[in-house]
Amino acid sequence: MIKTSDEKYLRAIYQISQAEQGQKATISELAYYLDLKPPTVLERLKILQAEKLITYKKTSGIHLTKSGQKEAMNVVRKHRIWETFLHKVCKFSWSEVHELAEQLQNVNSEKLIDRLYTLSGEPQFDPHGDPIPSKTGVLPSSQRRPLLNSVEGCKCVVLGVNEDSTDFLNYLTELNIGLNERLNVEKLFSFDGSVKVKYKNSVTAVLSSKVAEKIMVTCIKANCLCKV
Amino acid sequence: MIKTSDEKYLRAIYQISQAEQGQKATISELAYYLDLKPPTVLERLKILQAEKLITYKKTSGIHLTKSGQKEAMNVVRKHRIWETFLHKVCKFSWSEVHELAEQLQNVNSEKLIDRLYTLSGEPQFDPHGDPIPSKTGVLPSSQRRPLLNSVEGCKCVVLGVNEDSTDFLNYLTELNIGLNERLNVEKLFSFDGSVKVKYKNSVTAVLSSKVAEKIMVTCIKANCLCKV
DNA sequence: TGTATTTATTAGGTGAACCTAATTTTAGTA
DNA sequence: TACTAAAATTAGGTTCACCTAATAAATACA
Ligand SMILES: [Mn+2]
Ligand SMILES: [Mn+2]
Ligand SMILES: [Mn+2]
Ligand SMILES: [Mn+2]
Numbered sequence: 001m002i003k004t005s006d007e008k009y010l011r012a013i014y015q016i017s018q019a020e021q022g023q024k025a026t027i028s029e030l031a032y033y034l035d036l037k038p039p040t041v042l043e044r045l046k047i048l049q050a051e052k053l054i055t056y057k058k059t060s061g062i063h064l065t066k067s068g069q070k071e072a073m074n075v076v077r078k079h080r081i082w083e084t085f086l087h088k089v090c091k092f093s094w095s096e097v098h099e100l101a102e103q104l105q106n107v108n109s110e111k112l113i114d115r116l117y118t119l120s121g122e123p124q125f126d127p128h129g130d131p132i133p134s135k136t137g138v139l140p141s142s143q144r145r146p147l148l149n150s151v152e153g154c155k156c157v158v159l160g161v162n163e164d165s166t167d168f169l170n171y172l173t174e175l176n177i178g179l180n181e182r183l184n185v186e187k188l189f190s191f192d193g194s195v196k197v198k199y200k201n202s203v204t205a206v207l208s209s210k211v212a213e214k215i216m217v218t219c220i221k222a223n224c225l226c227k228v
Numbered sequence: 229m230i231k232t233s234d235e236k237y238l239r240a241i242y243q244i245s246q247a248e249q250g251q252k253a254t255i256s257e258l259a260y261y262l263d264l265k266p267p268t269v270l271e272r273l274k275i276l277q278a279e280k281l282i283t284y285k286k287t288s289g290i291h292l293t294k295s296g297q298k299e300a301m302n303v304v305r306k307h308r309i310w311e312t313f314l315h316k317v318c319k320f321s322w323s324e325v326h327e328l329a330e331q332l333q334n335v336n337s338e339k340l341i342d343r344l345y346t347l348s349g350e351p352q353f354d355p356h357g358d359p360i361p362s363k364t365g366v367l368p369s370s371q372r373r374p375l376l377n378s379v380e381g382c383k384c385v386v387l388g389v390n391e392d393s394t395d396f397l398n399y400l401t402e403l404n405i406g407l408n409e410r411l412n413v414e415k416l417f418s419f420d421g422s423v424k425v426k427y428k429n430s431v432t433a434v435l436s437s438k439v440a441e442k443i444m445v446t447c448i449k450a451n452c453l454c455k456v
Numbered sequence: 457t458g459t460a461t462t463t464a465t466t467a468g469g470t471g472a473a474c475c476t477a478a479t480t481t482t483a484g485t486a
Numbered sequence: 487t488a489c490t491a492a493a494a495t496t497a498g499g500t501t502c503a504c505c506t507a508a509t510a511a512a513t514a515c516a
Contacts, residue, residue, distance in 0.1 A: 005503085027465095036503090036505095037504080037506080039465075039504090039505075040503070040505070043504090044503085058463085090343040090344070090347070092339075092340075092343075103335045104332070107331045111320075115318040115319065115320075119318070233472095254493075254494090256493060256494080265474080267474090267476085267494090268473070270495065270496095271474090286481080286493085286494065286495090
């Protein structure tokens with residue numbers, strides 16, 4: 001039986017592996033992500049390994065096994081469905097849902113998750129644009145890239161964000177940028193990578209590269225020259 | 229700051245004190261209720277006492293302080309609102325909601341509770357007929373007594389149950405007895421206290437005293453002779 | 457290639473929440 | 487009242503999830 005706190009680790013490992021496509025997840029990253037110290041994490045990894053949920057070698061890093069992957073997708077599913085429910089049904093803002101979902105995601109009832117999903121209208125993406133896995137762990141796919149990779153003149157639409165911290169999301173909300181917002185990339189400042197965008201017809205904002213990196217978009221025009 | 233597990237204790241103490249009006253709550257009862265051993269409970273009571281949430285002396289038993297009472301009512305509120313939400317909005321049966329609510333009640337967000345309550349239609353009573361405290365800890369009152377105290381010929385209506393175990397509730401569901409069911413008390417068997425009732429026009433059932441004791445009703449006719 | 461820095465690992469705790477077994481206190485009853 | 491049964495308490499664990507400090511290994515880079 002998977003414990004609540006196994007789930008925290010598995011989701012964290014999944015998120016980290018996702019974030020840095022292909023590269024290996026390390027103990028210190030995991031410790032940082034979970035707000036724990038490396039020895040604590042190492043200790044726990046040994047247990048997860050004994051439970052055959054992950055493999056770990058200092059050389060190759062941390063990897064989810066088949067069953068670890070399955071469990072991870074399940075927690076991700078729960079987390080994203082809670083976020084969706086909180087946003088769509090309970091009318092919480094997209095910056096409030098993550099923290100609450102962290103508390104709620106470890107409740108154990110598949111039936112409950114199913115009902116919440118139905119009540120939310122069964123969307124494919126959560127309030128941050130992240131894909132909601134199916135029960136079998138399959139993710140709906142969507143073509144997306146960081147706003148940072150745009151070329152000048154590109155017209156794109158916001159599909160999601162790569163971070164769900166309250167601060168970051170509140171910042172975007174302040175700027176009036178949300179999911180499905182159309183952005184015109186007016187100028188790229190190569191010296192610091194910041195990006196000037198225009199949206200809602202007349203509003204403009206200069207976004208730092210740190211921010212532009214975390215806003216995921218897709219080009220509207222075909223044959224756009226942006227890097228994918 | 230009140231911890232999750234403080235809340236478990238406070239709710240348990242509240243429930244026990246309620247159940248046995250006036251009588252003192254003891255360590256062994258609490259241990260039994262929480263499925264713990266007496267030394268564990270004693271140890272914890274000392275902490276709760278240091279936090280000024282309860283008073284405890286072996287002579288006078290366990291009592292909630294003012295602030296303990298306040299916290300207890302708050303957990304009770306959370307628990308009952310979750311039960312109500314699960315039943316009314318998520319369509320869980322009254323026998324399923326208690327266990328789930330136990331997991332959910334320790335999520336910390338007053339705002340969430342408020343929204344759930346709104347979504348549920350702000351009823352005064354939960355799916356077991358238990359009163360939902362207001363934010364200030366005030367309980368809506370209702371006149372009720374155990375079915376067991378009926379006199380023969382009494383017509384009464386079910387307002388609630390005194391136990392929320394799955395088994396008990398499933399048993400009632402099996403008999404087709406739910407909240408607001410009208411019961412005609414046809415016969416009392418004094419040798420074992422069981423009660424024969426007729427309802428839904430033609431259905432009859434003989435309920436053991438143990439069951440009749442836990443079904444809370446109110447008489448329909450004025451001047452009924454039933455004990456209150 | 458050698459040294460400095462970062463990362464991982466080991467060793468040895470702590471505190472919380474539980475437990476059992478033994479003892480003492482209290483309460484119920486012959 | 488004296489004895490017995492039940493309840494409370496004390497003493498002394500165990501396990502779990504965390505920690506710090508010290509050491510070893512890996513990596514970066516001059
Ligand atoms: Mn999230
Ligand atoms: Mn999300
Ligand atoms: Mn309940
Ligand atoms: Mn209830």
